[in-house]
Amino acid sequence: MSIADRLSPLRAEAARMESVLLRDLVADDPDRARDFALRVGPIHASFARQRYDRGALDALFALGESLDFDGRLAALFAGEHVNVTERRPALHTALRSGLSDSDSAMRAHAMAREARGAMQAMVAAIAGSGVTDVVSVGIGGSDLGPRLAVDALAPPGGGGIRVHFLSNVDGHAAERVLAGLDPSRTAALLISKSFGTQETLLNGRLLRDWLGDDTRLYGITANVDRAAAFGIPVERVLPMWDWVGGRYSLWSAVGLPIAIAIGMDGFEALLQGACEMDAHVAGEPVRRNLAAWHALTAVWNRNALALTSQAVLPYDERLRLLPNYLQQLVMESLGKSVRIDGADVDVDTVPVWWGGPGTDTQHSFFQALHQGTTVVPCDFVGVVRADAPHRANHDALLSNLLAQSEAFANGQDSDDPHRRYPGGRPNTMLLLDALTPQALGALIAMYEHSVYLQSVVWGINAFDQFGVELGKQIADRLLPAVRGEAPADDPVTRALIAEIGAHR
Numbered sequence: 043m044s045i046a047d048r049l050s051p052l053r054a055e056a057a058r059m060e061s062v063l064l065r066d067l068v069a070d071d072p073d074r075a076r077d078f079a080l081r082v083g084p085i086h087a088s089f090a091r092q093r094y095d096r097g098a099l100d101a102l103f104a105l106g107e108s109l110d111f112d113g114r115l116a117a118l119f120a121g122e123h124v125n126v127t128e129r130r131p132a133l134h135t136a137l138r139s140g141l142s143d144s145d146s147a148m149r150a151h152a153m154a155r156e157a158r159g160a161m162q163a164m165v166a167a168i169a170g171s172g173v174t175d176v177v178s179v180g181i182g183g184s185d186l187g188p189r190l191a192v193d194a195l196a197p198p199g200g201g202g203i204r205v206h207f208l209s210n211v212d213g214h215a216a217e218r219v220l221a222g223l224d225p226s227r228t229a230a231l232l233i234s235k236s237f238g239t240q241e242t243l244l245n246g247r248l249l250r251d252w253l254g255d256d257t258r259l260y261g262i263t264a265n266v267d268r269a270a271a272f273g274i275p276v277e278r279v280l281p282m283w284d285w286v287g288g289r290y291s292l293w294s295a296v297g298l299p300i301a302i303a304i305g306m307d308g309f310e311a312l313l314q315g316a317c318e319m320d321a322h323v324a325g326e327p328v329r330r331n332l333a334a335w336h337a338l339t340a341v342w343n344r345n346a347l348a349l350t351s352q353a354v355l356p357y358d359e360r361l362r363l364l365p366n367y368l369q370q371l372v373m374e375s376l377g378k379s380v381r382i383d384g385a386d387v388d389v390d391t392v393p394v395w396w397g398g399p400g401t402d403t404q405h406s407f408f409q410a411l412h413q414g415t416t417v418v419p420c421d422f423v424g425v426v427r428a429d430a431p432h433r434a435n436h437d438a439l440l441s442n443l444l445a446q447s448e449a450f451a452n453g454q455d456s457d458d459p460h461r462r463y464p465g466g467r468p469n470t471m472l473l474l475d476a477l478t479p480q481a482l483g484a485l486i487a488m489y490e491h492s493v494y495l496q497s498v499v500w501g502i503n504a505f506d507q508f509g510v511e512l513g514k515q516i517a518d519r520l521l522p523a524v525r526g527e528a529p530a531d532d533p534v535t536r537a538l539i540a541e542i543g544a545h546r
């Protein structure tokens with residue numbers, strides 16, 4: 043059956059509900075707020091402001107059941123080759139959970155535990171070496187997860203080792219990161235699964251030269267030989283494996299910057315939160331499964347309501363990097379138009395994910411969200427208990443969070459068209475009890491599983507990313523032309539290079 047055929051009951055439900063107002067769905071169903079919500083550990087999720095009624099939700103859950111979500115999750119956890127195009131498993135769950143008793147999952151889990159022992163020793167060695175600063179060099183999945191977790195969880199001015207991140211190949215990024223650092227009291231972590239990524243190798247060389255001493259270089263990679271050739275001996279390298287995708291790797295030794303910033307116990311707590319989410323997702327039926335509900339909501343908004351983008355709005359400054367992190371997780375995983383079997387996908391797949399922290403964004407792009415012609419569904423993420431001592435600020439933050447969710451959904455009529463709020467803007471509310479490592483781990487794991495289940499609906503592989511290769515290949519080819527050593531083939535590129543050359 044084609045995917046479009048499979049999704050046609052959803053479109054019928056959407057057509058049935060076309061003239062139903064979201065505010066009426068809420069007002070007419072007194073139990074909706076309770077029944078459209080779910081608590082999993084430290085996360086309360088409310089889907090009460092999504093634009094579906096009980097009948098449509100039932101059709102969504104039936105879709106998840108007909109696609110055997112339970113079985114597909116079991117296959118993921120067991121280490122089956124869900125990454126079909128690269129013929130390998132995606133066993134990020136084994137980095138934090140021993141939930142499957144399949145041979146490959148148990149082997150992976152044991153390897154991950156052993157690596158955490160080595161990681162703990164490396165954290166202690168770095169802490170004992172007298173360094174004050176660590177620069178983590180990596181990009182994409184070797185950067186965004188650790189960067190998010192450190193930004194979210196490291197205590198401000200905490201007095202421990204300061205952790206910095208360098209990802210962009212732009213030399214200005216290195217200048218900014220290194221300004222004010224003392225090379226004799228800085229260590230560098232080179233994080234690269236392949237140890238072949240241009241940006242990371244160039245920045246790694248830059249750091250090696252700047253340090254003037256390669257005894258404070260550490261590596262995290264699946265390619266120990268390349269790290270050794272670079273000058274990092276095996277005793278200063280932590281492992282990665284091909285069964286963990288880059289954007290799913292923060293739970294592995296790629297999380298070393300997190301462990302340095304918040305301690306190994308904090309890192310273990312992050313894993314524990316993810317493990318608890320794994321247990322929920324693997325154990326609960328579709329209708330009580332948070333990741334399934336989140337994924338099916340995404341499919342509803344994309345394929346039944348034809349919405350083209352999705353915003354993520356963390357109402358906590360410490361989660362300001364969540365949109366950046368999710369952009370890679372979601373769009374690198376689901377930005378596909380070909381099914382696993384090679385046929386074209388006959389429905390739309392991933393929308394554009396974007397966002398930023400509230401309340402700042404209320405004063406930038408929210409105007410368009412309230413009154414623009416494009417309806418953008420939102421994931422709000424709030425944190426109930428603050429760690430900052432400024433109660434008045436936190437009360438204001440929470441009231442803004444609640445107000446925006448309500449305003450998007452309900453809108454407000456007015457005789458003056460300029461002052462009318464149409465409402466009907468669907469949104470999900472994800473409330474964390476507090477921003478602990480466990481809660482962050484659970485939140486990220488929920489998004490990972492939601493992404494996987496969306497890929498199941500669309501019949502695509504969430505674990506490859508061939509789309510990023512072409513640009514890399516052309517950039518390699520163009521390097522001699524940019525250096526003025528060879529002509530470029532493409533006439534437009536040739537003209538642009540001439541322009542660059544004329545103004546260098």
Ligand code: F6P
Pocket residue numbers: 181182183184233234235236237238239242288289374507510
């Ligand atoms: O952006 C493409 C990509 O392959 C990501 O999937 C990956 O996380 C990133 O590059 C970095 O790769 P590596 O860890 O091998 O340096």
